[in-house]
Amino acid sequence: MSDHYETLGLSRDASQEEIRRAYRKLARKHHPDVNPSEEAADQFKRISHAYEVLSDEEKRRNYDATGDENGGAGFGGGFGGGFPGGFGGTFSDLFETFMGGAAGGGRGPASRARRGQDARVAVRISLRDAVFGSEQQLRLQTAVRCTRCEGSCCEPGTGPETCSTCQGQGVVQRQVRSVLGTIMAQEACPACQGFGTTLPNPCHECSGQGRVRDEQQLTLKIPAGVDTGTRIHLAGRGEAGPGGGPNGDLFVHVEVEEDETFKRDGDDLSTTITVPMAAAALGTTLTLDTLDGKHSVTLEPGTQPGHVEVLSGLGVTRLRSGGRGDLRVNVLVATPTDLTGEQKELLERLAELRGEEVVHGAAQHKGMFARIRENLKNL
The missing domain is CATH 1.10.287.110 (DnaJ domain)
Incomplete structure (x- = not known):
């Protein structure tokens, strides 16, 4: 062979x-x-x-x-598993061969029908699809059952015939030298390859395989809450088995693309907004674009940089358990730059009214401890 x-x-x-x-x-x-x-x-x-x-x-x-x-194990001409005389197997192989040959039955003919291979494919989806779930159209190059012979491997109207060499047993016997002497060993029939039957009229479409390669389109339902690394198992959607055997399974590996606006942390989402200094000081209401649409966010007066506003239930759907995580809005306060003369005067007037002074570019409030430090310097 x-x-x-x-x-x-x-x-x-x-x-x-x-x-x-x-x-x-x-x-x-x-x-x-x-x-x-x-x-x-x-x-x-x-x-x-x-x-x-x-x-x-x-x-x-x-x-x-x-x-x-x-x-x-093979029956080659070398030592293989350490046996002299041309037997290449192990002790278990030797006794299995010996007992099979003595009984005259052995393993019997093999079935042409075997399970198909499992298939694996990767799919990239958006963050929105991961949050809410979606349907994706997949196109797969795979093995499918031959429509001409319906997996029988034979031309329509014909069928397999019993092998004349092994009389349908799928195995033949031959003499093999071993440590136990000369024994009758069994091996797959070379005429029928161990199937016990031959195909005088193999299907012209699949060449006697019972399957052909073709492109298949599949609608994949992606559940809400998946993340990069999630594996979706579709039983029976893999490659068709040879000889009319059952299909293998299809495993879909999910990869979620990064979003420009929202970052994911488990079942929570986060985003960042920037507000002017005056709006943070006075308080304001903003309209934020979320994955669920527009949503109002109210900031209280005196909002500080680094403040996090939590919007409950606007995060990622929890896979298999229901409910959703939160959307965390990180607030940045923008300090004005390129001030006009009038704007500088207004800020200086504000600092004066608040009892602040500018020291090396940093605003200081003259509180009790500041006044104590100033008095100590003057002693």
């Missing part, structure tokens, strides 16, 4: 993206619709099988470790 990496022309450390590109390139070249020769059809089957194994993380790990995508 040829090496799957060699079949796709890849190194053993190839990434999933490199595996996908190599498969698409070779599949287009050897597809029966493009190249009707029998040799191309066989090569297409090998390419498809190699891609099926290497694109599945678990099968690839098993294949890299044992040479078998199902995790079984």
Whole structure:
């Protein structure tokens, strides 16, 4: 059996993206619709099988470790697990092989129907969508059930036939030398690849895989309260399984874009407003644009820089528990600059009326302690 990496022309450390590109390139070249020769059809089957194994993380790990995508130990000509005589497995593999061969039954034929791979996709949403929830349209390149054969892998009106080599058992026996002597070992039937049946008339649309790659559109409902890192699990919306097997699952990873106006802290939001010095001193009412629309904010007279006005219930929806956090409005007080002569006189008059004096550019109020310090200096 040829090496799957060699079949796709890849190194053993190839990434999933490199595996996908190599498969698409070779599949287009050897597809029966493009190249009707029998040799191309066989090569297409090998390419498809190699891609099926290497694109599945678990099968690839098993294949890299044992040479078998199902995790079984190989029967190569080396020592492998430390047994002389050409047996490459462990003690458990050896006894399993021995008992299977003696019983004459073994593991039996494998099913062509297998569960499809899980799919993962990322989606970026606005802060508003995270606060209130939304619907997003996703377009996915994925494996879907073949509509021509409905997952049966056969041309319509035909079906699989019992393998004449293994008589439908899916396995054949051969002699293997081991530490226990020569035993009868079982291995997957090379004629039917362990399925117990062959496909004399494979579906022309999917080349006997029972599935094809296609673009699918999906409406994703994003619940209110999600945050960056939230994972949405959609059961049965992943890739269709080969041979009519069930679909895998779809996992959607959410990323919330930063907002220019509002910052998020858990279920709370915060924003900053700047008010003139006179408005902060006298008190004022402002109209603030929130995610819920316009909202009035009243500042009491004498509002200081750094004051935080809390607007309850205008924050982020609490995921799975209901209710919402708060909107925290941070107040900055703007000190006037580029004063005219008249404006300076007015401020100086205000400082005089309040008993303040300007010392090195800082306003000081002549309170009791200030007067004591001044008197001490004059002693």
